[in-house]
Amino acid sequence: MKKTDVLILGGGLGGLSTAYHLDRLGGRLSYLIAEAKRTPGGLAGSVRRDGFTFDHTGHLLHLHDPYGKTLIMDLLKGNLSVQERNAWIYIRGAYARYPFQANTFGMPWKVVEDCVAGYVKTLLRPRPVEAGLSFREWSLRTFGEGISKHFMFPYNEKLWRTPLSRMTTEWQGRFVPKPAPEEVLYGALSDQRKFFGYNATFRYPVRGGIQALPDALAARVSNLHLGCVATKIDLREKVAVIAGLGEVRYEKLVSTLPLVDLLDIASPLPPRVQTARRKLRYNTVFNLNIGVARRKVSDKHWVYFPEASFPFYRAGFSSNFSAAVAPEGATSMYIEVARKPGERVDLNRLEGQILSGLRRCGLLKASDKILTRVWLPIPCAYVVYDFDRTQALATIFPFLRDAGVSSIGRYGGWKYSFMEETILDGKRCAERLLGRERTGEERRMTDRPFQAELKPLK
Ligand SMILES: Cc1cc2nc3c(=O)[nH]c(=O)nc-3n(C[C@H](O)[C@H](O)[C@H](O)COP(=O)(O)OP(=O)(O)OC[C@H]3O[C@@H](n4cnc5c(N)ncnc54)[C@H](O)[C@@H]3O)c2cc1C
Incomplete structure (x- = not known):
């Protein structure tokens, strides 16, 4: 039976970053990464076909954290372009600039009228935008009936496949721009070329698609096993069954699998965790x-x-x-x-x-x-951020923590996040495993010199 201090399930950005930082921060813990696919990268991987390189839809880099930015820019040194977003919304045969709530100019007049009238009503007769509202109610109170009816409702229902009255607003903070009243009004009357939102500019590899990023991380870690699917985890014995590797005994488990998949292969699970698992959407x-x-x-x-x-x-x-x-x-x-x-x-x-x-x-x-x-x-x-999610996670995560499992990344952490954040999740996880959790102030003081050197290529 193989033995390792840290078993990392998944060789996407979350798993690769955990391994990278375990090495970078000390290297005293052994690790083994088991990745189901034949290539690393997970959702940040690309597929080549007939001269094209395809990502899993658009995968653009939004770099907001000083450490994350330096690391990613170093990993992709000489292979990154910076671009200004050119995104649009298509309604009734016409185009409006993204975000719709600030740019109804260009829409048919009836649409503009609905949107402006509805928005003005929210200003004249404001209703409190308080915590705990559903996304549907929040949208009506924040943007008004027109913007909700023409964009917020149909778009979000199409994407989330969930009634918006069952969804919370926890996820929207950075993903749904909230323009000022003058911007909504100005953007209805003229082509407002102003950038809103977290992705107003983005970076993308010049060559190789987004696969260039996980490839650069994968080249700097060891013990990465591709084509190895984890099928069973005995949380009590701390043994995982992995196709292609057999049984692997671990001290700590890091999982980047979708939380639902992890819980489906892990046992034993107490009834309260099984109930919470069924609430995840x-x-x-x-x-x-x-x-x-x-x-x-x-x-x-x-x-x-x-x-x-x-x-x-x-x-x-x-x-x-x-x-x-x-x-x-x-x-x-x-x-x-x-x-x-x-x-x-x-x-x-x-x-x-x-x-x-x-x-x-x-x-x-x-x-x-x-x-x-x-x-x-x-x-x-x-x-899906529905009203059950927070409570379900409050049951599941403490149970996993007590069982020595860190479930991280976008799907392990069961959240709406992007690539930079996933890489930072891996770093924080490595710090925790090494007993090196740092306060915000320590991070601020020490991250800069730490960022400077990349771990050398293996
Ligand atoms: C439609 C879409 C668009 C996105 N666009 C952007 C964007 O523009 N910019 C941005 O920054 N982020 C974007 N993201 C988010 C980004 O993809 C994620 O933040 C990031 O890739 C998550 O990495 P991860 O390691 O947490 O998960 P994953 O990439 O899902 O990695 C998990 C890995 O686990 C492996 N695995 C699964 N089951 C097993 C098993 N049983 N055994 C072993 N291995 C297993 C998988 O093969 C996978 O490689 C987008 C996501 C989606 C869905």
């Missing part, structure tokens, strides 16, 4: 990537589609992030469709509906030739 995203035989199909980065007549909620142009992801003279696109988990989907039929939708809105021409197509389903894509 998420959606599934079917991501169709296509290669189109036409240069620069659009100058946009991505477009949101709230209307029910389009099966997809978003379509993007990855060759506008990096020319290297498509052959010369071609365009690379990703299209995203959300479903409830377990819903039966006929991908051939869905593909036909997607292509017809793209032609209907004019992004594709009838004459466009599709050179290649790749479906990348994401079974657990967005964690």
Whole structure:
């Protein structure tokens, strides 16, 4: 039987970052990473086909933390571009700039009128925007009826596949920009070229798609076992069964698997944890990537589609992030469709509906030739923030902690987060495992020199 101090399940950014920082911060704990797929990277991995490099939909780097930014920029040194977001919303045959609530200019007048009138009512007769509101009620009180009806409701229902009256607002803070009244009004009357939100600019690898990032981390860790699926975990004995490796005995377990998957293979679970597990909800995203035989199909980065007549909620142009992801003279696109988990989907039929939708809105021409197509389903894509989530996690996480398990990353932590944050989750996890948890002040004092050197390539 193999033995290791730390068993890391998953070789996505969360797992790789944990291993990287275990080494970087001291190297006194042995670790073993078991990754189910044949390549590292998880959702931040890319797939190559017919000269195209496809990501799991758009995967753009938003760097906000000083340490995270320095580390990622060092890992991708010489291979990063910075770009200004060029994102739009398509409604009733017209385009509005993202975010819709600040840019209704360009929409049919009836839509602009609904949005402005509804918003003005929220100013004249404000209702308290208090903690504990559902997302639906919060949207009505914050943006008014028009903006809610034309964008917030249909778009979010299409994405989350959950009644918005059952969703909380905990997730929206940084993801839903809240413009000032003058910005909402100005943006209804003119083309307001102002940037709002956490992703107003982003970085993306010049070459290699987003896979370049996990590859750079993977090159700096050891003991990474690819094609090894964890199938069973005995929490009492601290033994995991891993296809391709057999039984592995560990002292500490770090899991980056979706929390629901971890709980499904771990035992024994007390009844209260089993009940909490059943309360965790998420959606599934079917991501169709296509290669189109036409240069620069659009100058946009991505477009949101709230209307029910389009099966997809978003379509993007990855060759506008990096020319290297498509052959010369071609365009690379990703299209995203959300479903409830377990819903039966006929991908051939869905593909036909997607292509017809793209032609209907004019992004594709009838004459466009599709050179290649790749479906990348994401079974657990967005964690649903409903009213059950917080309570369920308050039962599950302490139980796992007591069993010596750190469940981290976007899906292990059961949250809506992005790549930089996942890398930081791995760093914090390594610090905890090494007994090196630091206060905010210590971090501020020590992160700068610590950032400077990368762990050398193995
Ligand atoms: C549609 C979509 C768009 C996104 N866009 C962006 C974006 O633009 N910018 C951004 O910063 N972030 C974006 N993200 C978030 C980003 O993908 C995640 O934050 C990050 O990749 C999560 O990394 P992780 O290691 O936590 O999880 P994962 O990448 O899911 O890694 C988990 C790993 O565990 C492996 N695994 C699963 N089961 C087993 C098992 N039984 N045994 C062994 N291994 C197993 C998986 O193969 C996987 O490699 C997006 C996410 C989605 C869904």
